[in-house]
């Protein structure tokens with residue numbers, strides 16, 4: 001079975017193709033991978049395709065994204081990256097969908113009403129849900145009625161109990177859907193299961209915190225495989241300090257900026273989502289690598305941005321720890337979590353009273369899917385390569401199996 005996965009972000013469209021005869025226990029390599037960076041150049045995007053040992057870069061239009069996605073799919077059947085005779089060989093398409101609202105707690109086939117719900121949720125995920133709709137409509141146009149599945153970032157967090165999923169605001173607002181949804185759920189779920197596998201312990205016995213630190217960043221508290229708390233909220237803006245997002249700030253700042261500085265909601269949205277976080281504080285970059293380099297070269301604002309990032313990460317770790325009332329494993333994942341030894345080191349400092357001890361050497365040895373705590377540590381510290389695309393493909397496989405199309 002050929003499963004195509006589309007993972008649309010605000011600034012990129014990632015995609016991969018899996019060819020499966022059976023469901024493997026470990027993530028297989030996709031046979032084709034593509035990535036469109038819509039902002040690669042001021043006037044055009046850049047498509048990068050990797051397949052059959054070849055890497056190709058092709059400029060694509062950024063003003064008509066559906067055309068760009070068409071170009072990406074053509075590379076499956078044409079040229080040096082060709083891996084299919086025809087696009088009709090694709091049996092099913094899985095989409096990462098960031099916001100599923102209160103409506104969806106599992107993956108679901110994309111019927112017209114599902115598409116309408118994803119559209120209706122655009123105000124709650126303005127940087128993500130429009131891109132998912134583009135991806136779904138591009139597939140409809142190019143592949144006709146191939147089954148499409150939505151796998152929601154919010155689904156894994158539906159188990160969070162009301163004491164942590166509701167805000168202390170007029171209760172009627174909660175009844176209208178203003179509550180914590182949480183995001184990156186596919187990654188949190190995959191990593192918490194993988195942690196149990198690596199530790200060779202039943203997931204039911206584990207209290208785990210997953211730190212998904214990418215461009216967007218969130219923590220989850222997982223008890224016995226069930227999510228009980230997370231740092232992102234009604235939208236992916238709450239919680240940790242991120243690349244370009246502020247994370248949590250006093251809500252009265254927004255009232256002040258509107259009343260005293262005449263900021264419009266649109267302006268606030270752009271400034272808090274795209275011009276804050278590491279980028280806003282350092283004034284240099286949203287990319288943790290660049291901020292660390294500048295800090296090491298003596299740039300004061302980059303040092304401040306880094307210190308704030310760590311402070312907020314540790315505060316939120318404390319909050320997840322309180323929800324779990326204990327901790328067996330702390331997992332680092334996503335771009336920053338998997339690659340930055342200094343972020344892991346600083347995040348793990350000061351928890352001696354918990355018996356949490358990082359092994360410095362292991363931490364600096366580019367660890368993947370491994371334990372980086374000392375033998376004496378009472379809490380295991382793991383680095384896990386997140387496999388959101390594979391988790392989505394697996395959902396597609398299961399959906400196809402149970403719907404009888406396998």
Ligand SMILES: Nc1ncnc2c1ncn2[C@@H]1O[C@H](COP(=O)(O)OP(=O)(O)O)[C@@H](O)[C@H]1O
Nearest residue numbers: 213214215216286287288289334335336339340
């Ligand atoms: N070696 C590294 N050190 C620090 N940060 C890194 C490193 N490699 C990647 N990153 C960070 O990872 C981020 C991207 O993470 P990723 O999980 O791919 O994000 P997303 O899926 O949200 O786009 C980049 O912005 C970069 O800051």
Ligand SMILES: CC(=O)OP(=O)(O)O
Nearest residue numbers: 098183184215216236
């Ligand atoms: C929900 C979210 O923040 O996603 P990403 O990290 O991909 O931007």
Ligand SMILES: [Mg+2]
Nearest residue numbers: 214215216334
């Ligand atoms: Mg990501």
